[in-house]
Amino acid sequence: MKISTIKDLLEAEVICYPEGLGLHVYSACGSDMMSDVLAYVKDQAVLITGLVNSQVIRTAEMMDMNCVVFVRSKMPTAEMIELAKESGIVLLATSKRMYEACGILYSNGLIGNRVKNV
Amino acid sequence: MSDVLNFHFEVDGNDFKSAGHASFLMKKNLRQLGLPPETIRRVSIAMYEGEINMVIHARGGTADVNVYEDCIEIILKDTGPGIKNIEQAMQEGFSTATDNIRSLGFGAGMGLPNMKRYTDYMNIESEVGVGTTITMKVNLI
């Protein structure tokens, strides 16, 4: 799924790195616990989270993720935006809640279980 | 051996926001060395989990990464409280993290198991009241 499609489906605002909107993601992970996210290596995944601190961006960076969606209208800090730009990560913000955001992406074909063996 | 590369990082235990910076810098170094993305990701995740642990459980420490011809070695050293029961700490879901740490997105009890899973070798040496040293290796072949 194209990141721009995720943006449209979730009626999300692009917070930074619009250059990456044309990139594709193939799986998704919704969590507020970063080690849960780090437990599964997926190729080109999108992270959906309600957590707002620098470690969200660090986690995405370690996982080679190129998009993070913040739910419930949470806004990343200036510092987080800087980190994301530096790593080429698209940040999106949606007013939808976690359950709804995940449900919309799932029902539109972004199935999150394409786990790669490590 | 002259073809060993060493990288040393100080991990500040008083600054949660900047935690992960050493892993971030190391990841850049590994990219410059042209290593396979999968290897880089495994090293980065393992080092990041360890770095976060040093910050949230042990007031910081040091990270040393040695790049050998056949493997990458990560040594994380702290002088924190130590781990009482290593076997228990290694179990998925075991955590002593406070609610405050949980609200920061950590404390699922997945860090150490992740480190074990993403590396080819892991050893924990820990003494209560003295500190913890974790050595991990990721094979390059």
Ligand SMILES: Nc1ncnc2c1ncn2[C@@H]1O[C@H](COP(=O)(O)OP(=O)(O)OP(=O)(O)O)[C@@H](O)[C@H]1O
């Ligand atoms: N460097 C350390 N010094 C002291 N105790 C540690 C250290 N690393 C881990 N521990 C102990 O081991 C437990 C398990 O660690 P682990 O990384 O698996 O989970 P966590 O850090 O609590 O949560 P998560 O990693 O999922 O965010 C910790 O809760 C803590 O009690």
Ligand SMILES: [Mg+2]
């Ligand atoms: Mg941990």
